[in-house]
Amino acid sequence: MSMQNKAQMVEAVMFFSERGGICKEMLFPEFEALLDGIVNMPEFADQQMRVAYVLINPRLLIKSVVFFYLDFDEKGAPDSGWNIPLQHLAERAGRGPDLGAGPIRLACRSQCPVSWHQMHLWDPNLAPGKNDLVLLRDAAKRNVLGLLVEDDSAQALAPERLQMASEDKWYAPDAAQEVADIVTEKQDREQRQKAAQLIKQQRLRITSLTQAHEEELAKLKQLNEAQSKNLQAQIHGLHQALQQQEALNASLKEQLAAQAASFQTSREEMTEQLRALEQHGRSKDDMLRTQLEAEMRAKIAAAVVEYKEQIAIRDVELAYSKEQDAQLQREIERLKREHNELAGQSGEQILDRLAKLGVVFVVYHPGAGHLTIALQDIARYQDNPMAYVAAKCFVSEAQYSQWLQHYQQPSCEAKLPNGERCAIPIDRIDTPSRFTLGESNCCARHKASSRLRTVS
Template identity: 40%
Template sequence: MGRETITEAVMFFDQGHVVKEMLYPEFEAVLDGVVQINDFRNLLVKSAFVEIDSTLSVRSAVLFMIDFDEQGYADKDWNIPLQHLAYSAGLGPDLGAGPIKLACRSQCPVSWHQAQMWDPEMSPDASHLVSIKRAAETNNLGILADRKPPPAPAAVAASQPAEISPPILDQSVPILDAPLAADPGIESRALERRLSKQYQKEHRDKVANLIKRQRLHISTLKTRFKEELMQTNQLLQQEKQQQVKKLDALKKEMAMQSRQNETLKRTMKQQLVEFRRSREEFAQQLQDMESEEMGDIARIKAQYEDQMAQRLQAATAELQDQIEVRDVEMAYRNELDGQMQEELESLRSRVEELTLRQSDDVLEDLSHKGVVFVAYHPGVGHITIPLHDIPKYMNHTMGYVASKCFVSEEQYNQWLRHYESPNCDARTTDGSRCSVRLDRIDSPGMYVDGHSNHCDKHRGLSAVEAVKAARSSQ
């Protein structure tokens, strides 16, 4: 047999489907800037370098991304050794001719090219690898295919002598000795064992391929989740920085308003001083005029007092209005400050929620794999916690355990103190605890406060009655 013919091709994707195919020499012309692709202007395109054999079966795939400029030319600085990656790639899923070699972001043999790779969708509804397989079988590239079917079983049987001979099986199964082959029953059992061993080997190979495919799927999902989490954290950090900047601007504006209020207060004090000075001047004038005419003095004095009262009232009202306006503005700024603080707390809660969501995904993954969450608490023993009850258990553990004991949280906490220290809680005359050893109540539902935690001497007495009994004993 001659060397198997391998055809190298490049396929371009859009929304999970192959939209364009070309042979690798044509793709090299695109990289050299000889050919442009108008359909990919200003786009970052997901692509796949594929090796196809003469039976139109996919043997290897390298999933990479390439950028095109405004005129449809490929990025001049793009340089990924596709053939080397295809040669050194790890095994991927079986596309009909055995496991293919697959290089992607989660399975990249050269780490510094990982940023320019991408992971395929592995779900049954949308699989990039299935799209590659269908495109290869459609053969839009015009590959010279050799699809000679294997010889039929009847033709093989006709070409052999007319005697009973075993079918072609796995060569690893030992052949029976000649004396045993003479017995048809022994040969039938040997044939059955061979078929069983060959079936087991095929079954193990299928299971191994399925496990490899699932591992690759899990690896791609983890990589995608990490990228989404990093992007979300970056967006939250940017939003947080913007909110902090707004808060700083509001604080500066509040400080400026405070300075303006102080300036207004100083102005009002200066005007009051000037009014007092004017009043003293008018008083002096009145004293000078008393010797001339008492009537004029009284009239001028009354006029002066009216004018001064009006001016003082007007100035006071004006300044009071200004102060009230400033106070309203200060209250509004304080309210904005509180709102910004609440928004910051909300952002922190969202970051914590994303972190908890990652933990919830891990718990859900463990639950699907059969992991059971068990906790031990006095009074209820070992309890199995369902996955949907884990947040309730983490946020309010004692309340959750008390509900399992069919008692209130307060009664469970009282019983727990009694269970950990079964002593009398009653107070003696000197104010100390009685501390007489009691029989421990093992069930929270059987515990009665004031009865189960008191000795025979103090049982049945209320706090007031206990104090009266102590005083009477004195």
Template identity: 40%
Template sequence: MSNYPAEQLEAVFLFQEGQIARELLYPEFEAILDGFIPVPDFSGTSAKAAYVQINPSLNVTGIVFFLLGFDAKGMVDRRWNVPLRQLLESAGSGPDMGAGAIRLVCYSQCPVAWHQKNLWDPLMQPGNNSFVAMRKAVKSNRLGFAIKAPEIQAVTPAPVQTGRTAADIEREQSVLEQKLHEHYAQELRDKMALLIKEQRLRIATLMNQHQAKFHSLQHEHQQRLLAYQQQYQRLDQQNKELEERNRSLKESLEIQATKVEGMREYFAHKLKAAQQDESSQLQLLQENFALELDTKIRAATAELREMLDMREVELFYRHQNESALKEEIVNLKHENQQLLKNSGDQLLGRLTKAGVNLVTFLPGVGEIAIALDDIGRYLEDPDAYAAEKAGVSQAVYFSWLEHHKSPCCSAIDSRGNMCGRSIPMIETPLEFHSGESDRCTQHQSVTFSLVAERR
């Protein structure tokens, strides 16, 4: 049986598929954080966990719902750093779990903004309630907490007063009824306040879940739209290349047809002049004509094929050189990132262990804490890093930045002049669609009509 201080008991619950999968004493959880104990059941996943503070009467007084990442070996991610006790000291109120309103920290109710991404919202559906499951687990006391028996105060009977009149008794009953009414009214108000807070927490949780689902659908729509745009551009480029190639082949065919027609006229004239000679000479000229014509055509065809083969070889070597250069660029970037990481790894590691986070403000993303492993990528290309955190491509992010700096219509008329009409600003890159969000109502309708005509 654990010997915890009488004032405060601590435990950590690990959840799996909405149910409590494992109960840990806080020293056991600290051993997992220090890397002494692996948890193979959660290898390669991000587990949902809850830090619980319990009073000696086995009533929950505070909860922090946090996320805990594990690597492939079941060890806790070294970058995890969530101050559970400090968060609970500045937490808001939650539902009543037997000892009054608890202190609650979750995704929808986080006192420190940059720790919100490491938290999650509890389940509050009927039949699948995280608070009910934890209350039952605490009451079952499988962790073996030392329970403090409640103190029973002796009730001293009030002395019996004699000689009271009926008016005194009626007055005392009236005062007692008034006190009981005030007591139960206050108790009812407290219960209503707790119920309202619990419903607000449930509403905030549902709103965050719907918002996360909406952002996921919006990101998927953005990716699909970008893929369609890229496919359209690729097909349009292929169409242009095919048209150019068709035009070139037509010109080459016309030139060859002109040459063949010239040779045909020449040999026809020569044949006509030789018709006066003997039939053997005529037959010989016809054979020579056919042979020379076939030779010319084969020579022209071989020349065209040779030119085409040379172009294909050039394209092949060009693709090989581009692939080699791209691989070299990727290796150089990786080496640069490793150098940046190794150069400041000791200092940044000490700062991270001390609870210091590198926080920056990115347009369209807001304040964000930069992980130690991401510092190299951020310093190399802050705009690409911001586009990745915003969930859009770099091209879309640059287009949104131009729109955010100057929210005006960027449509170009037939004279080459920009429209410049003021339009509503799109606050986030996920909601921005190039060619639509940076156009006024008039040019949006023109764009839609052009797309309909192309279809």
């Protein structure tokens, strides 16, 4: 084999389909040509693809893997703003499972050496039978890319160089025992290495599931708080409407009393008129009095019926308002039960939804990384960027501001007796949702839990 054809380490890029298999393989120079716009991928048009950067040795064994996202537009061209340093991440990545050439270097969402690239990485599926790392290992072995393979035959010993030992030296008990001990020790070491790699793989999977579960719980908690506030506002509005109805009923009763008093006054005036008419004739007076009394009774009866109907309508509306109040209270209880039920569900559904999102604008904020802002959210982001980022981190705006102050200057904020700040350097909390005021921004001496234990 000439020097030009000598096998060496090769960089490759493999695309995963929605069904979970590998649908496209290419060498890294072809991937760079794709990023430069020289070629397009129409079959990936308007999709967000899961991609893996792999480093393959001359024996077709994987040494490093970086799992990342790549967005394509409607013409099949990749995102022009994509700028993830794959080689840098692969070099600084942590240890992963053994795929045949020792523990690989693995960079993914839950194990990212550069925090601000974490939002653009994804975690592989490590479930038995659906292991993405096994798919990559098998694809490298198939060698669809036609990589040069290291020739192991040259390392074999030529037959003519073999020497036959004399027959009296064929059996050596001590040597056989030594060889058996070496084989046993080698097997034990391999078993320990396999067990350690399995533990490493399971810890990586647990870390990924835990992070997704925490994000789902934080989102559900925020959704429940928003729904509770909305229902409380509706209840407050119904209470106000109920008070207005009661005030209106009282006003109507006052009007009815005033009109009854007015009718009484009119009746008294008519009575006076009747008395005056008695002087002109008894028969005419009786007729007029009978007519006036009949008209008065008719008017009073009609007014009483009308106001009784209005009062009955208001009473029905009042009862309906009270029924709506009771229904809203029952709805609050139902939402609380649904929240408790959803809190125990798996976080895999949120990953499926995130995979279908499209990137329009990208901004960077500490704690949230590079955020993808949909077109319909641009106005809300411009009005209050801090509240938008806090919502993406599933915390309140106040908690995110407190965490940001801690993130920029991770030191104890407790006040000493002389009024000065403690300012002892402390560990930085990288995630806003894990930040607790009085705990995360204080040293061990000034934490709230430490003060409680000291007092007790």
